Amino acid sequence: MIKVENLSKKYPDKDALKEINVTFPAEETTAIVGPSGSGKSTLLQSLNLLERPTSGQLIIDDLSLDLGQNLSKSQVLEVRKHFGMVFQEKALFTHLTVLHNLTEGPIKVRKISKDQALKKAEELLAQFGMEELADRYPYQLSGGQQQRVAILRALAMEPQYLLLDEPTSALDPELEAQVLRVLRDLAQKETSMIVVTHNMAFARQVADKIVFIDNGAVGYDGKTEDFFNSTDPRIQQFLGAMTF
Ligand SMILES: Nc1ncnc2c1ncn2[C@@H]1O[C@H](COP(=O)(O)OP(=O)(O)OP(=O)(O)O)[C@@H](O)[C@H]1O
Ligand SMILES: [Mg+2]
Structure with a gap:
């Protein structure tokens, strides 16, 4: 299990993430969704410390790190051992x-x-x-x-965990389907995955849980079906603007 507590990332001119509290269960697929610029990639890359959060806690099973402190090289390597990452561009x-x-x-x-x-x-x-x-x-x-x-x-x-940041956004729809099939397979095999995606049909079909990031904060964290049936106006507005 991975957990972030009060995770914040401040840029000089922007609070990219504000006191984020989220759990990413093992053997489940979590989809991170949200508008462009909301902080999805920053959150994903904070997990394997490609981005250095400004403050907060990162908990990976028994390992707990205070992200407000300077981390040693060996601490960073220890964290990265848990993750494989797939980027948008191959x-x-x-x-x-x-x-x-x-x-x-x-x-x-x-x-x-x-x-x-x-x-x-x-x-x-x-x-x-x-x-x-x-x-x-x-x-x-x-x-x-x-x-x-x-x-x-x-x-x-x-x-232990596969991190994917919009793994299909550089692909046309036919090729996207091939890649999504592989991810669906992995999800069925109970791979622990955290995937940033703009593909809501895929998220709905494959994700066990949804984390909706809105303007640097958690706008929703819970079961997939409840997200898609949510009556929260902000979620409805977001989903209404997405193509399925
Ligand atoms: N190096 C940086 N310096 C300053 N601001 C940054 C930097 N990197 C990201 N940001 C800002 O932080 C915010 C979150 O960026 P992030 O890349 O996490 O968004 P995102 O949700 O992944 O967006 P997209 O869907 O477009 O990929 C944005 O407003 C972005 O402009
Ligand atoms: Mg991004």
Whole structure:
């Protein structure tokens, strides 16, 4: 379980996050939704400390960190061990094949043997029906394929939590559907995922809980179905402006 307490992020001219209190349960999918500029990416990246919050507590299972203090390098690494991250723009190693994109992190960072890393990578590709892509380079893949490889690359590290920031927003609808299928699969396998998405149909279908961030504050935190049936005018206004 991950928990943030009174998490704030101040920029000189802007309070991006204001005293956020949210729990992200293990083995569940949490969707972070909200208007552009509301603080979704800042919240997501505060969890793995890509963004340094100004104050608050970050709790990951037994680990509890005061974010108002200077954190040591080893504390930051300790936090990051729990997470795999997939960004909006695919960021594969362009000089490596798909297979080696999947083995690089496990070998170099997790110090897993080459044979074991290859075995794991082949298993992942097979599991998602992508074996035939193993020997291709990223430039030989479609955008949707690249993004699916990026997700598998994060999974190859066997993170406790998968963080995804609008993983499909750079894709056209057909490719988006391919990527969402992979995420739906993962959600069904009870992967612990936190996904920032503007795709409300996907959020409704896949997320166990919704965190609605509105102007740097939590506007809703609860069950998915209750969010979509909410009579709160602000939520209705937001949902009314979204396409499904
Ligand atoms: N480095 C920065 N300096 C100053 N302000 C920033 C910085 N990074 C983000 N912000 C501001 O913080 C707020 C939250 O940004 P954030 O990227 O978290 O929004 P978001 O909800 O992810 O938006 P989007 O849906 O457009 O991706 C925005 O108002 C943004 O302009
Ligand atoms: Mg964002």
